[in-house]
Amino acid sequence: MRTVIECVPNISEGRDPRVVSEIAEGVRGAPGVRLLDVSSDPSHNRSVLTFVGDEDGVREGVRALFAAAIPRIDLTRHSGEHPRMGAVDVVPIIPIRGTTLDRCVALSREIGAEIADRHRVPVYLYEDSATSERHRNLAEIRKGQFEGFAEKMKAPEWKPDFGPDAPHPTAGAVAVGARAPLIAYNINLGTRDLAGADRIAKAIRHLGGGFRYVKALPVVLADRGQVQVSINMTNYRKSPLHRVFECVRSEAERHGVPVVGSEIVGLCPAEALLLAAEHYLRLEKFSAEQVLELRLLEE
Amino acid sequence: MRTVIECVPNISEGRDPRVVSEIAEGVRGAPGVRLLDVSSDPSHNRSVLTFVGDEDGVREGVRALFAAAIPRIDLTRHSGEHPRMGAVDVVPIIPIRGTTLDRCVALSREIGAEIADRHRVPVYLYEDSATSERHRNLAEIRKGQFEGFAEKMKAPEWKPDFGPDAPHPTAGAVAVGARAPLIAYNINLGTRDLAGADRIAKAIRHLGGGFRYVKALPVVLADRGQVQVSINMTNYRKSPLHRVFECVRSEAERHGVPVVGSEIVGLCPAEALLLAAEHYLRLEKFSAEQVLELRLLEE
Numbered sequence: 001m002r003t004v005i006e007c008v009p010n011i012s013e014g015r016d017p018r019v020v021s022e023i024a025e026g027v028r029g030a031p032g033v034r035l036l037d038v039s040s041d042p043s044h045n046r047s048v049l050t051f052v053g054d055e056d057g058v059r060e061g062v063r064a065l066f067a068a069a070i071p072r073i074d075l076t077r078h079s080g081e082h083p084r085m086g087a088v089d090v091v092p093i094i095p096i097r098g099t100t101l102d103r104c105v106a107l108s109r110e111i112g113a114e115i116a117d118r119h120r121v122p123v124y125l126y127e128d129s130a131t132s133e134r135h136r137n138l139a140e141i142r143k144g145q146f147e148g149f150a151e152k153m154k155a156p157e158w159k160p161d162f163g164p165d166a167p168h169p170t171a172g173a174v175a176v177g178a179r180a181p182l183i184a185y186n187i188n189l190g191t192r193d194l195a196g197a198d199r200i201a202k203a204i205r206h207l208g209g210g211f212r213y214v215k216a217l218p219v220v221l222a223d224r225g226q227v228q229v230s231i232n233m234t235n236y237r238k239s240p241l242h243r244v245f246e247c248v249r250s251e252a253e254r255h256g257v258p259v260v261g262s263e264i265v266g267l268c269p270a271e272a273l274l275l276a277a278e279h280y281l282r283l284e285k286f287s288a289e290q291v292l293e294l295r296l297l298e299e
Numbered sequence: 300m301r302t303v304i305e306c307v308p309n310i311s312e313g314r315d316p317r318v319v320s321e322i323a324e325g326v327r328g329a330p331g332v333r334l335l336d337v338s339s340d341p342s343h344n345r346s347v348l349t350f351v352g353d354e355d356g357v358r359e360g361v362r363a364l365f366a367a368a369i370p371r372i373d374l375t376r377h378s379g380e381h382p383r384m385g386a387v388d389v390v391p392i393i394p395i396r397g398t399t400l401d402r403c404v405a406l407s408r409e410i411g412a413e414i415a416d417r418h419r420v421p422v423y424l425y426e427d428s429a430t431s432e433r434h435r436n437l438a439e440i441r442k443g444q445f446e447g448f449a450e451k452m453k454a455p456e457w458k459p460d461f462g463p464d465a466p467h468p469t470a471g472a473v474a475v476g477a478r479a480p481l482i483a484y485n486i487n488l489g490t491r492d493l494a495g496a497d498r499i500a501k502a503i504r505h506l507g508g509g510f511r512y513v514k515a516l517p518v519v520l521a522d523r524g525q526v527q528v529s530i531n532m533t534n535y536r537k538s539p540l541h542r543v544f545e546c547v548r549s550e551a552e553r554h555g556v557p558v559v560g561s562e563i564v565g566l567c568p569a570e571a572l573l574l575a576a577e578h579y580l581r582l583e584k585f586s587a588e589q590v591l592e593l594r595l596l597e598e
Contacts, residue, residue: 006591036594052595096591188583245580261583270569270592273576280579281544284487284560292305292395293569293593295335296351 002298003054004097005104006181007061010089011069012078014040014047019072024049026068032057033064036267045080046089050267052096055107062091062111063118070119074170075146085142085149086121087171093129093178096269097297104178105129109161112176116163122153122173123162129177131161138175146172183233183272184265185241186219187248188226190258194218197227200251204229204244211247213239226260236272242279270294301597302353303396304403305480306360309388310368311377313339313346318371323348325367331356332363335566344379345388349566351395354406361390361410362417369418373469374445384441384448385420386470392428392477395568396596403477404428408460411475415462421452421472422461428476430460437474445471482532482571483564484540485518486547487525489557493517496526499550503528503543510546512538525559535571541578569593 013019020040027049028035034057037050051061066088073087091111095104105128112123130136134157144152149167152158159165160173167173189197197218202208205216213235219228229248233239249259271288278286288294312318319339326348327334333356336349350360365387372386390410394403404427411422429435433456443451448466451457458464459472466472488496496517501507504515512534518527528547532538548558570587577585587593 004592004595034595036591052591241576241580259581261581263583264585264589267589267591267594270590273590274572276580277540277572277575281540281575282558282560284562286563290563290566291569291572292335292351292566293303293596295566296303296333296596297592 002098004052004297005054005058005099005107006050006052006094006096007058007091008048008050008094009062009065009091010084011047011049011065011073012045012075012080012084012087012089013069013073014045014080015042020047023047023065023068023072026064027051027061030057030060030064033061041082043080044082045078046082046084055099055103058093058107059111059114062115065091066115066119066121070121070168070171075172076170078146083139083142083145085144085146085167085172086174087168088121088174089142089172090126090138091174091176092127093176094181095178096181101128101178101180108176108178113162115174115176116160119168119171121163121168121171122160122165124173124175125161126175126177127179132157135161141175149173180213180235180237181269181272183236183241183268185231185233185244185262186265187229187231187245187262188221188224188260189228189252190260191227192225193257194220194227196252196255196257197229200248201229201231203251204231204247211239211244214244233272236269236275240275240279241272242276245276301397303351303596304353304357304398304406305349305351305393305395306357306390307347307349307393308361308364308390309383310346310348310364310372311344311374311379311383311386311388312368312372313344313379314341319346322346322364322367322371325363326350326360329356329359329363332360340381342379343381344377345381345383354398354402357392357406358410358413361414364390365414365418365420369420369467369470374471375469377445382438382441382444384443384445384466384471385473386467387420387473388441388471389425389437390473390475391426392475393480394477395480400427400477400479407475407477412461414473414475415459418467418470419463420467420470421459421463421465423472423474424460425474425476426478431456434460440474448472479512479534479536480568480571482535482540482567484530484532484543484561485564486528486530486544486561487520487523487559488527488551489559490526491524492556493519493526495551495554495556496528499547500528500530502550503530503546510538510543513543532571535568535574539574539578540571541575544575 500515
């Protein structure tokens with residue numbers, strides 16, 4: 001597979017395993033699709049599917065996803081802790097290999113138009129695909145949730161990019177967009193001092209003056225008697241793991257606190273870790289083409 | 300491809316591109332084989348092919364290699380700077396993913412027996428496949444080279460593992476064996492002091508009291524006005540890159556010499572670099588299964 005695009009749709013069903021598995025099987029059966037993971041959260045009543053393919057594969061996967069999800073998920077009967085506006089709530093499209101963010105933006109527009117047309121669901125292009133600043137942030141789009149959407153969509157600024165000007169009666173609305181790969185990365189500190197973790201989170205996150213593509217929060221790890229800086233890395237090429245790690249280490253050590261470890265939650269692209277190896281080993285003239293397994297992915 | 304085995308045969312032809320390419324095309328056309336690289340060295344008059352496959356793929360690749368090489372390479376007319384004993388000189392078989400060194404040893408025996416039977420070439424099992432300590436070291440086997448082999452093979456300790464007790468008239472003899480992946484890894488020092496590089500090479504290599512799976516030599520980089528510690532890492536799991544790098548750094552800095560960079564020559568398994576990232580980022584509970592591209596290699 002020369003072109004690898006990741007798609008991680010979130011659907012509003014995380015309690016009925018039969019429904020989740022029927023939808024997952026629909027995606028798995030689509031031509032050119034590799035379904036890598038399905039994670040359900042019952043308290044959120046929400047599931048995340050992870051699949052990859054080239055452009056055609058992702059098109060087919062999203063087609064199969066909506067065909068299976070729309071008749072099976074009825075938001076008028078849905079409750080859960082996580083905010084949601086659609087049966088298929090959000091469809092992130094992520095360049096991994098042999099493609100670009102721009103090409104994924106173009107793909108997201110094609111896919112959005114097709115979904116709106118086929119299922120009469122309003123589609124908002126978000127993140128890098130957004131056509132207005134207001135639509136860039138998923139949390140902003142989702143505000144009001146399914147129950148408030150008929151009202152919200154009356155405002156001209158909430159006219160969708162594709163589809164009807166009112167929510168689908170059972171499937172609501174959906175956000176579709178391209179974004180850089182996101183890495184969930186946590187750094188664990190050898191202290192119980194949550195205020196210390198909060199100080200470090202503020203130091204490294206964009207909002208606090210830190211790295212542009214870093215979001216961070218302090219978290220208590222009660223079972224370990226430690227605290228954690230919980231991080232979303234929204235662009236590991238521009239704000240790489242090792243730079244953030246070293247910044248956390250420096251800030252922590254200034255207060256005599258050791259960094260006891262870090263963890264990557266879920267999947268991450270090989271490049272994010274290769275960049276760290278390249279940095280610490282001071283590799284010269286290194287190319288991902290030198291990694292045997294990555295060569296095997298080429299045609 | 301769930302099982303990935305690398306095979307890097309060396310053939311005694313590095314000057315006639317037509318012959319090299321005919322042999323390479325033979326290998327490329329074998330079922331289940333992915334030919335990744337062909338490198339010819341005219342002064343050595345020798346080429347290295349790199350291909351991968353599962354067990355059946357490697358069997359087919361080696362079959363195709365011998366079928367193409369034996370009629371095309373005549374050692375009675377061969378000269379070059381690199382010592383050699385066979386038209387196909389050596390066939391290393393290397394476990395990369397979803398297999399073990401032991402399984403590659405078993406595979407090397409099957410392949411050796413088949414080659415000997417089909418082409419009447421004596422086969423020596425070497426490295427981890429060796430049946431005697433004397434046969435473990437390729438340089439020992441090769442001593443005497445093609446021209447001396449008829450005489451050498453009269454000694455009972457040089458009876459081959461498979462095939463006739465005399466060299467093939469034009470194709471000589473071949474070494475076949477399993478070994479751990481080898482990484483060519485160089486560390487560059489910000490000094491012209493070759494004696495310093497030699498001191499460090501001795502400190503890190505097995506022979507000098509250093510890491511068990513490290514071979515190292517000092518090298519002058521005339522164009523850079525620097526010196527290099529040139530390393531063969533013969534088992535990166537047991538003697539990992541980052542440990543060797545840190546040892547070189549510590550030894551160099553004790554003499555006020557900076558490590559200006561390092562380089563990986565040619566291909567290396569992803570795991571070698573992931574281990575470095577895991578070390579420096581202090582990753583907890585990390586698994587290669589979390590690397591998206593490696594998941595794509597699974598069935």
